[in-house]
Amino acid sequence: MWKDFPVGYNSKHIDWLKGADGDVWVWIMGEAQGDKPYEQICEDLMAERARYQAQKEAEEQWKQKEAEIEKKFRDAMAKEKARIVAEKWKVEIEDRKAAKLLEMKFQEELRKREDEERKKGEEQIRQREEQRAKELYLSLKKAQLQSQRNENDEQEWQEQLRKSKEADEERKHKARRARAEYHRQSLRAIQKGKVAGLSHLFQNANLSNGQESSHDSRSLSPVRVQVPVQKTWERPARPISKDVIVRWFKEEQIPRRAGLEKETGQIATWFHGIISRESAEKLLMNMPEGSFLVRVSEKIWGYALSYRHQTGFKHFLVDASGDYYSFLGVDPNRHATLTDLIDFHKEEVITSTGGEILGIPCGQAQSPPDFSILFE
Template identity: 35%
Template sequence: MLQQILQTMTVDPDLLAELSDEQRAILFVKIREEQVRRYEEYEKNLQDEKIPRKPKKVGRKTVDFLLGRDGHEWVWVMGDHRNDKSVEEMIELEMHEKALKEAEREIEEIRRREEAEISKRLEMEKYRLETEQKQKEEELRRQREEAELYASLKQAREAARKLEEEKQKAEEEEKIRVEQLRQKACRSCQDLDDMEHRFTEDKKRSLERLVKNKNRRSSEIFTEYMCKREEMEKIAEQNIQEVESNWQEQEKKAKKAEEEVKELARRARIEYKNSLRQGMNALNAVSAFSGNGTNRKPPVPPKSEELRKSVAKVINKRPPRPPNKQAVVEWFLEEERPKGVGTERKTGKVASWFHGVISRLEAENYLLNKTLGSYLVRVSERVWGYTISYRAEDRCKHFLIDTSDLGYQFFGANQLMHRSLAELINFHKSNPITVTGGELLRTPVGQVKDPPDYQDLMRPRITESTAL
């Protein structure tokens, strides 16, 4: 299955959902290594001119880069030139400009409010003076009308003469009063001019005060920005240190886990060689006892080329993924059932950990209230293989088991190959599935419903001989 993915460089989403976190990490690393290998091979063939370069299409827009002294594309990195400002200088300049604009905005708002207030006061004073002037003119007109009305009455000539004299005297007095009012109005205009001059002076002084406040406020805002920047830099530095320490710790754990996996693989190889050596010694002893001294060598482990051929044969035999549940059932009955998968070798009964074609959610419901280390093995509906569903401390984990003609192993490279599924289960009862997680298969979880979910897989097969 891994060879097929590396060949097509595509991963089915359903298959990806069945993989555990460790298996996903291994898969992504292998895909990346294959991408790097293909790219290096392509570059090498391109340099050796084994692959012809694609000719440029006529009339199509192209981009030409400037070349440097070394013949490669000329690249300018901001900050490397001697005339370039550093990032700290550019940030400080930007903060200074931002603080200056903020102070200008505040000062402009204060200036507008003060100008509006001064204009309002000046308009009110003008309106008051004009109102007083109109009232005085109205009073004078009314007195004149009363005098004319009084003069029109038929009175005695003496009264008329006296009235004429009084009228003349009143006119003189009126002239004097009008002159006094004019002089008073002139004084009012002078006072108004003085008031406008005074307002102008106050406006200049307020502008000067606003400019001073603007510079002071700009400095304060700039200082606040710098303090915030220092705090953010400290926080960022602390986060970087925490990330670095976490990364180093994870790297140490990963290296330790890799070393433990290598040690397990080395021990498995030693055990395999010892078993071959013991089998050879027993064969030599039997040959010597029977008088037949033929030298028989132990079977050679399959090479990677044979592994690829077997994988290619399985790939050509069936599609990359099951089209439906019925295809999975037929595959199990044709290829896995004859091997005795899911049954105990001694009794022939169905194993307590074996389940049929159930979903991920159903498996998690089986393990919901179980203890740590509980597990079950289910036939996957999305891939040609099996999945171990394991009850961890905080969640359920799922590990995909890859099947081939050579045996059974967990999905990924450098995994131990087992001859049967039961052997793989028994091996991981005492050896953890992953070194980091320490998953030991302790308590199998069986069926909770009747009929069992493996009913379709364990039914007797109908062949031509049985039908006859």
């Protein structure tokens, strides 16, 4: 509390009210014995605020209404007096006393009518006040709920942002781990005099001097690796245009039979050209879970596998920048051809957490097909 000091004493001083224990007395609203809960106190304060506002508006309305009623009956009385003076007083009634009684009777009737209309006006104002109090209360309540909803939305957005950042960090970690594993295996292969290892599914390739190397213990069947032909163009560090991607596909991927079926040599049903993620999702929209397609990527030297799962879509990048095909960051297996990768994951999951098994291939929905520019 403030304490008064003599005149000329410029400092101010505060004394705090203390409890029986000598400490500063503090009352936390809603927590003392007998207090209402905090939510109830807020409800009561909003209701009281609405009632007070409505009462002030009702008072202003009543002042206007009362002024209208007074003016109405004041004008009526003046008019009647004028009529009596002009007609009754002078012409019809000679007896001034009778005229006075008639005037008093009329005044009494006017007062009754005024009282009736006043009561009617008061009742109307009261009803408007009640209605206005309800409207103000609902408005305050709506504002409170909107404020709480905005706070909840902000918290939810922050949580989604946090999860998204964690997922990005996890993907980066997996990608770094995959690149490190690739470099490690490549160095091991070079040290042993082999072509860069393709996958644990394949045995060692025959070297160009005709001497056949021993089979890798992880291989399933022998594969002869063709020595890549000398490239006639300098590949950029990453795709920079659609024309460059087309040239890369024609000069590097067609010789490796990318997108072709092994048995028939025909373009695989699941293979698509340079289409966007949105176009791929549109093609897969009405297809069952497990449906998939492979499209030429515009982000890396490779492909993107678009997969339809129960609640949406997944997109996996396939690295084709070296002498093998493998998923970036999710699967360490390396495959000699793009078709080998697809066939392998028709029986084996792409990720252990997602359990993605490739099922129905998604074909073309237009003519000419979207891959036509790649095979011209």
